[in-house]
Amino acid sequence: MNMVIIEAENNTSSLKTQLLVDCVFTDEVSSLSLSEITSDFDPLIREIIATKEFTAKDGTISIIHNNAGSSIKRALLLGMGDKKNFDPERTRNLIGKVVNKSKELGINEFVLIPFKNMDNEHLSATVEGIKLSDYLFNNYKSDEDKNDLNQVRILIRNDLKNNQKIIHDSSIVSDAVIFSRNISNLPPNDCSPKDLANFSATLSKDQKIKVRVIEKEEMEPYGLGGILAVGKGSSSSPKLIIIEYSGSTKNEKPIIIVGKAVTFDTGGISIKPSEKMDEMKYDKCGGCNVLGIMKAVSDLNLNTNVIGMIPAVENMPSGNSYRPGDIIKMYNRKTVEVLNTDAEGRIILADALAFAVKTFAPKAIIDMATLTGAAIIALGTNVAALVGNNKDLVKKIIDFSNQTGEKIWELPLYDEYKEQLKSSTADMKNIGGRSAGAITAAAFLSNFVEDTPWIHLDIAGTAWNQEGTKEKTYNSKGATGFGIRTIVKYLINNNLE
Numbered sequence: 001m002n003m004v005i006i007e008a009e010n011n012t013s014s015l016k017t018q019l020l021v022d023c024v025f026t027d028e029v030s031s032l033s034l035s036e037i038t039s040d041f042d043p044l045i046r047e048i049i050a051t052k053e054f055t056a057k058d059g060t061i062s063i064i065h066n067n068a069g070s071s072i073k074r075a076l077l078l079g080m081g082d083k084k085n086f087d088p089e090r091t092r093n094l095i096g097k098v099v100n101k102s103k104e105l106g107i108n109e110f111v112l113i114p115f116k117n118m119d120n121e122h123l124s125a126t127v128e129g130i131k132l133s134d135y136l137f138n139n140y141k142s143d144e145d146k147n148d149l150n151q152v153r154i155l156i157r158n159d160l161k162n163n164q165k166i167i168h169d170s171s172i173v174s175d176a177v178i179f180s181r182n183i184s185n186l187p188p189n190d191c192s193p194k195d196l197a198n199f200s201a202t203l204s205k206d207q208k209i210k211v212r213v214i215e216k217e218e219m220e221p222y223g224l225g226g227i228l229a230v231g232k233g234s235s236s237s238p239k240l241i242i243i244e245y246s247g248s249t250k251n252e253k254p255i256i257i258v259g260k261a262v263t264f265d266t267g268g269i270s271i272k273p274s275e276k277m278d279e280m281k282y283d284k285c286g287g288c289n290v291l292g293i294m295k296a297v298s299d300l301n302l303n304t305n306v307i308g309m310i311p312a313v314e315n316m317p318s319g320n321s322y323r324p325g326d327i328i329k330m331y332n333r334k335t336v337e338v339l340n341t342d343a344e345g346r347i348i349l350a351d352a353l354a355f356a357v358k359t360f361a362p363k364a365i366i367d368m369a370t371l372t373g374a375a376i377i378a379l380g381t382n383v384a385a386l387v388g389n390n391k392d393l394v395k396k397i398i399d400f401s402n403q404t405g406e407k408i409w410e411l412p413l414y415d416e417y418k419e420q421l422k423s424s425t426a427d428m429k430n431i432g433g434r435s436a437g438a439i440t441a442a443a444f445l446s447n448f449v450e451d452t453p454w455i456h457l458d459i460a461g462t463a464w465n466q467e468g469t470k471e472k473t474y475n476s477k478g479a480t481g482f483g484i485r486t487i488v489k490y491l492i493n494n495n496l497e
Contacts, residue, residue: 004131004150005150005151006131006153006171008164009155014071015037017073017110018073019110021110022113023080024056025056025083027082027083029054030049032045034075037072040066040070044064055079056080058080059097060078061101076110088124088405093474095125095126096132096473096474097133098112099149100133100473102149103148109153110149111152112153114126123166127174131178133476137477172296172299173485177292178481180285180288181479181481183199183288184288184463184481188264191263191281194237196239197239203243203295208245208247211242213240214242216238224351225329227313229322230268230315230341232321233320233321240352242308243291245302247301247302247305252304253363254307255307257294257307257309257365257487258308258310258311258368259285259369261284261287263313264280264283266316269317271342279464282463282464283315283370285368285464286368286370286459287312288481290308292484296484296488300492304491309352309356315341324338324340324341325338326338330350330351331354332447334428346444347430349369350445350447352367357448357449357450363453364393364455365452366397366454366487369456369457369458370459371459371460372441372460373437374437375438375460376460377437378438382461382462383408384408385411385438385457386409387410387412387442387456388410389446389454397455397490400489400493404485406462406486407462408457411438411439411442412439417432417439417442420443428444441458442458459482463479
């Protein structure tokens, strides 16, 4: 796991580093100087500015080697572009570019001079850019040369205590994303529902966290017919993992985060094409994100009650598999006619949602799932689909996503979409036809949340880097942990209300 240490530093008198990084906007180039720290680089800086070798254009990098032999070996000038409309997402990407460059140079530490008047959001984005861009999943490469960062110091000119807290908290959130990525990237032979339950158990070291796993044998008495049906085709037994964090001393209703975890999805009897089926190890990303969120909630010691819930199954074809034509009785006693066994995620999510609502009476519930290819057709691979039943909750999630750079777009939930799910033999079908597939999947889920404020995030396009995904310096190949930073920001702010 990435263990880079990031800390605030305000002593420049005896600075020693392999690389000094300065963030420069285009309107600051003419007055650029490092003389407050060292005079070694200024003559060369003036020369590259005069020749327009460095103009501070967005994303440009210029490296200057120190020939004076001082304790600062190199300076890296990072072009930040125009200050106008400069947002935290650009900071994340640009700082990630520095990390990638430093690793290319074989450098394992650097000192960063942030741009002037950097606010809390940009400082947080800087930390995320550093830690997340240093991540690379190479656990299975025996001869891989792992050149990870060890330390980054950020030169802070004022309010050292407050800025160190921002760095600390942002590091926790970044490490939670990395925790989720590491599990999401695991191959299916090393990540069964049982393995996910074991990863969840590691969180119970916090006294405020209680982990419970409902096993296959308990599911029938509970009436969890949806999870049982989808999981019965596999030799790996299904699980319903419940992670309770009790952060509030008040008798406060919890916020529940539910994540779909199909540890591998063949499609079952309605088997998928073989092309890119290997990517179906990522069908567990929603559940892995819940693990990351609960780790962040615990490490941040939030003063609120949060419950993570992960229905975990493997969807396999076998003599025991559920079939097209089967009718399943769900936890809330509603019946579902199965028309396609590859629309399994909504079935296990529906059981978990209904169980959450009845058991815990939450004040809000959010689910995250790599649910439909239709979401990718509608929005591509850079934007997640959102459907919800509560305007205030929808607005909060979208507002926080705008801050984190995790793009989310709301889709409607009209009654007409529910009509597409009507069945002549059961309460509903598990698919609603080709049109509006992402919405009808959400409409299916809406039958299981009652009046609880609810948000559904379809992260099928954004959960991992795939064809069409826009390159971000802080997202390496594989799982992204998309949505974790947005949901944690929501929980932090709920904690402050």
